[in-house]
Amino acid sequence: MKVGVVTFPGSNSDVDSLNALRVAGVEAVTLWHESPDLAGVSAVILPGGFAYGDYIRAGVIARFSPVMRGIREFAATGGHVLGICNGFQVLAESGLVPGALLRNRSLRFAGRLTYIKPERLDSPFTQAATGEPLRVPVAHGEGCYYADDATLDQLERDGRVLFRYVHPDGTPAADPDDPANPNGSLRAIAGVCNAVGNVAGLMPHPERMAEGILGNDGGMQIIRSLVDSAAAWEAAGRPATMKHAVAAAAGEAGR
């Protein structure tokens, strides 16, 4: 089994992502942005950086790149995709996860450590997490999560808010101006997933905090979750409609 990491012109966290995957013990390969061929990978990470210079809006030009054709199809047939930072922006611009990432409320680039907490431990991106707050860095200028109120309510009801910014003790960041919320994200949302539950975006960088030698390997919980989920998906014969807990919960809420 191997996991792919896309390299766009301007990606800068692709090597960190490859490294974190290798630390997790899985073969990791680079997927070049000019090819829609995903080389048979079992999961994909869209890494951080400034794809295509972030021109016009972060992520929008990447949306039209050949590799995204392959990823759209991969996601539609059940494959797991995690967008980190700029990768989240690409997924949001592509409509593969809901919402948009606005310029940070402070207008400043936010490059510092934050705490996030998984909201549920039964998603493909959190299943190996302990549920404790994770100390992970952010590094972005446009990370303020935005969706209209109706969409936010729907995401909450369906359990699709996967991560929220919290204080070190785990209490949620209270509002957009709480210092624990690095960018002013609505409802302190740091990560969300699509309706099926197999595509997720996350602003902080778990791959940059995934080794003990860095003093903290909390991010490995997220990388490990992705790798384990991809392995389970492979073992199940790559089902196009894997029943994720997220989708099941959404289905129940809708009944």
Next chain:
Amino acid sequence: MSEFRFAVNVLPKPGILDPQGRAVELSLPHLNVTNVSKVRVGRRVELTVTAGSESEARAVVDGLAKELLSNPLIEVYAFELLEATSSVVSSGAAPR
């Protein structure tokens, strides 16, 4: 075929926080300006479309504005025709 020059103006949707606009507003007192408010900062893109008619060119710009130049979740756009010029039909091509 003619060339149509357009300007596309993209602005944050009403109601969406525009930190750039707010930063501009906060600078106004330093300029002793007190009667300016509701500043919104957006983006202007100028482009030329080669097309058979103005309506055809407008459809191209509208599609681009929706797909690429703006994000309908957070932005609104409007565009205006700046200039239209007939281009020379290449030699050998039968005039339609």
